[in-house]
Amino acid sequence: MSILSPVAWVGRTGIRIVGSVGQAGFLAAGAVRALRNVTIWGPNLVPQMVAVGVASIPIALFIAAFTGIVLALQASYTFTGTVPLYFVGALVGKTIILELGPVLTGLALSGRVGANIAAEIGTMRVTEQIDALESLAYDPVAYLVVPRVLAGLVMFPVVVVFAMAMGIGSGWLTSLGLLDMSTPQFVRGLRLFFETFDVQFALIKAASFGLIVTGLGCFYGFTCTGGAAGVGRSTTRSVVVASMMILVLDAFWAATLLRS
Amino acid sequence: MSIELKGVHKAFGASKVLQGFTLDVQEGEIVTVIGPSGSGKSTTLKTIIGLLEPDEGEVWVDGENVHQLGLDALYALRRKVGYVFQFAALFDSMTVRENVAMGLRRMPGLSEAEIQERVEDALSRVDLEGSGARFPAQLSGGMKKRAGLARAIALNPRYLLYDEPTTGLDPLTVTMVDRLILRMRDELQVTSLVITHDIESAYRISDRIAMLFEGQVLEVGTPEEIRSSESSRVRAFVEGKPELLEDHQ
Structure with missing residues (x-):
């Protein structure tokens, strides 16, 4: 191997990477232009909202339920003897x-x-x-990309709302069943540091995750080459890059919206 | 009105596929392009409807320079051109009937009843009357090809581009497709450009045949002229005798 190989x-x-960013920018510009072709993307929007959002609710609920259980138990374990137990709710x-509602849901949905x-x-x-x-005179960006990205933008926050409700609900039930807490205690903790902005923050994050997950899925699908193996590569890249971008966006939103 | 390609060049990376391809198809004519695999035949068809942009040269269809058209004008032009894909390219999430209706839904002024009428008419022309409710995965290779053909002809196009329309079909279906191509010309004066490896089919349907070799048209002529060509490359291809090519080299 030559010494210059790493270079x-x-x-x-x-x-x-520069080429991919250029292609992604080109596709994004095409998607913005294609928004005017409502007759092409309109009929596909509701089916995509069902596929992207409604069909994702069970997996999001499953993840959130167990996250809520674990959080309640870990909080109780950490607080024992030092912090009042109602802080479990907080x-x-x-x-x-x-954090966990939007990010875990985003990661699951990237898959x-x-x-x-x-x-x-x-x-x-690859099958033409x-x-x-x-x-047949269809703009493929309008037909395929726009409804999927819009569905992601709208439905990810909806799914995250369900996940948040399930996570808090399972944390509450765990507190009642396993931690010897009462409902008023849990609710007291829950309301202690609650800000309406927290929910807005979560929904903004969820919408940005929806945009990135569906947008990258469309991008890697559109630029796919090389038959079945190429489809496999595109699918893997889509999940890996979307997962990484979710974590980057998570840090970005924290840095821009949570600093007082 | 016709199809005209003038000095078209197209490369994919280092691979030069078309290198000065020049050909015209006159109104109501059936021209077949033959040539070895990888000689740029499918690239030619995709260039004609603007799916690929040539690196050099011009493509004129129906009096319009395809690659100078804006998006709306390009879509308007595509409504006049039916494209039969090599592997049918049916939308696998839709039934055959929905596939055939797809192009019609982009045509202004057609009611749902008219769309369904034209879908059934197109399906009956390719002997697929009873298969409208099936999905592509439930069709045989020949049926898929015919469904792709139905989708193209449902538009009542002025131009039809066929990419290997008879490859992989049984002899009876080949004859049926050949007759259909001729009927589209005779009854509707459709101008057709056919890409094929099937020399016998090319002889049966073509007004003229063009031999594509290394990205250029090596020879154009009537089926009789091609059959009696003095070019060893043409004869090697149409007679399936590579030894003629070796003699030449």
Whole structure:
């Protein structure tokens, strides 16, 4: 191996990343332009909202239920003897609303929704179905990308609301059943540090995760090449990059909206 | 009105696929492009409806320079052009009937009843009357091809582009597709450009045949002229005798 190989690898990777960012920008601009073609994307919006949002609620509820249980038990374990037990409600509520509700739901949906979109559109790309759409005078960005991204933008916050409710609910039930707490104690803790802004913050994060997960799924599907193996690669990249971007966005929103 | 390609060049990275491709298809004519795999035949068709942009050269369809058109004008042009894909490219989440209706839904002024009437008419023309409710995964290869053909002809196009319309079909279906291509020309004066490896089919349906080799048109002529061509490359291809090519080299 040449001593210059790592340098060449860095160069090639850099060029690939710059190229991908350019392609993604081009697709995003196309999606904004395609918003005017309501007759093309309109009929697909509700089915996509069902696929992206409604069908994701069970997995989000499942994750949130167990997160709420664990949070309540961990809080009780941490607070024993030093902090009043009703703080369990505060920790469960604050953590679920500000962080774990949106982030865990986003990560789960990057697998369920993002992978699904990348695989579906990638298969359409390699089997010429996207070319067929164009040949029939459809703008494929309007037909495929716009309804999915809009559905992500609208439905991720809805799913996160359900997840937050489930997480807090399971934390409450755990407190009642396993921690010898009463409902008034849990609610007292829950209300102690509650701010309406926390929910707004969670919904903003969830919407941005919806945008990034569905947008990246569409991007990797659209740029898919190379048959079944290419579809597999696109799907994997979509999930990995979306998961990373969720964590980056999480830090970004904390840094921009939570600093007083 | 016609299809005209003037000195079209197209490369994918280092691979030069079309290198000065020039060809015209006159109104009501059926021109078939033959040539070895990888010689740029499918690229040619995609260039004609603006799915691919040439690096150099011009493509004119129906009196319009395809690659100078705005998006709306390009879509308007595509409504006049039916495209039959090599592997049908049916939308696998839709039934055959929905597939055939897709293009019609983009045509202004058609009621749902008219769309359904034209869908059934297109399906009956390709002998798929009873298969409208099936999904592509439930069709045989030949049926998929015919469904793709139905989707293209449902638009009543002025131009039809066929990418390998008979490849992989049984002899009876090949004959049916050939007759359909001829009928589209005879009854509706559709101008057709056909890409094929099937030399016998090309002889049956073509007014002219163009031999594509290394991104250029090597020879154009009537089926009789191509059959009696003196070019060893053309004869090697149409007779399936690579030894003629080796003699030439």
